[in-house]
Amino acid sequence: MYFSDEDRDFEASALVEGAIEIMVDLEPDFPVAWVRHQLQKMAKDVEAALMSETNPHLRLEGLLRLFYREWGFCGDRHQYYAAENAYLDKVIERRKGIPVSLGAIMIYLAQHLELPVTGVAFPTQYILRVDWPNSEPQFINPFDGEFVSRQTLSAWLRGHKGPLAPWRESYLTTTSHTDVLARWLTVLKSALLREEQYADALRCSDLALSLRPGDPHEIRDRGYIYQQLECSHAAAMDYAYFIEQCPEDPAAELLKLQVKVLNANPQVLH
Template sequence: MYQFTDDQLDTMPLAEGGARLNALIDPSQPFEAVMNALDDLAEDAEQHCMVLPDERDRFDCLVRLFYGEWGFCGDHESFYHSDNLFLSKVLEARSGSPVTLGAIFLYIAEDMELPVKAVNFPTQFLLRVDWRDSREPSYFDPFEGVFVTQHLMQAWLIGQEGPVAEIKEKDLKATEHSTIIGRWLGVAKGALIREENYPLALRCSDLALHFSPEDPHEHRDRGYIYQQLEVSHLAAQDYQYFIDQCPEDPAANVLKLQVMVLNETPAVLH
């Protein structure tokens, strides 16, 4: 089921890693069609923008093309829906989440040899542009299609972490694609659980545990999914693993009761 490693994810374009992730979560997701669509967009962008000699002009041209002519935009109305995490659906609907829009934009920017990198900022996915004519990078919000200041980013961080939060140097650095894919996977799992699509949520959990097999919180989440799927003995095993690894966690006492109930539940054959 699992066809790539962290090192392989780090060397491939983020959108390709995302498309492979999508296909592992949902085998009906068309990997080749997504890559062909991305290549078509990249070719269109080259024809429109590569005639411009200045990289800032080429970047602005791509922004106008992406958010204007092509009509990509952030999905404000259904931000947390799982459709926004699957590239084939984002390419079709022309709306998505910060990471999916960012991955598509980054794929095209890299094809145009623009100095753009992915940044796993604590509050949301951003793009960093390291201009060749400046020592100071710019930061681009792919969800809104605009540049953002560090002052605004600081405000986002305070809103999430509290009034003493400060931006750290690591928050602004280019991030390995495997790390971003891991965050993408977690967001997809959460969306699918909210939508009660437990079979696909289980695929997310299994995939996460393939990369981090000893993560107790992933075992806890998979236990919840197994419980919803009425696979009681596997739910109890995952809950017990979490309890053993995190005995001081407030959730441990609640899960101990769940394990007792689950162990008394007759096995259901699926």
């Protein structure tokens, strides 16, 4: 069963708790108790290891050292787009993930240490923001635990959007849990599509739309999934919605041709 953003408040709890909820929606057998136990154990171990450190800057450095060096959490450089890097239980088990999954765990641990760490959905990847009193914010790449400068982030942006991409300070503002979870689902959906797990990808897409109702790009992607599942009529409807909402998008013209082909196919009932 999927819930809309109005049915539950993801902002009222830790980001990892929201992630657990969506994982249960996607996988009824998701090991909730085990994941929560592992998270609580890590939090207790972090608190015990850094109990005597009163300087918050040094506490953060200690957390990064413990998480990335001693425990060995890291970004999966060899299979970045594998679906298991987005499933929270697999990330904890393998100690490998992607920025959003690793970042969510890091924020959870930082909050237990009363450190001012939040998450930012930067255009290129999820990053962590640290807001010290009376200081400029710092930024951390949760993929490897390294601090990143504004210059580096600007270079990432240009590499992603082109050399003339304008810089916006809004790119560095803390992102709501709902938006992060929607982005998390988008990443997982893309991984599932690469692995041709279309039924699972469809569940991802439907859940993402429960968080962002009417999102034309998400509906376009769902149309592609329907097409792979040979649900021509449903695919055509989703493509038509995207064309109506985003007529200037370069993909719109190509999708118009797809709609004609799909509508010419006999309707398949599943």
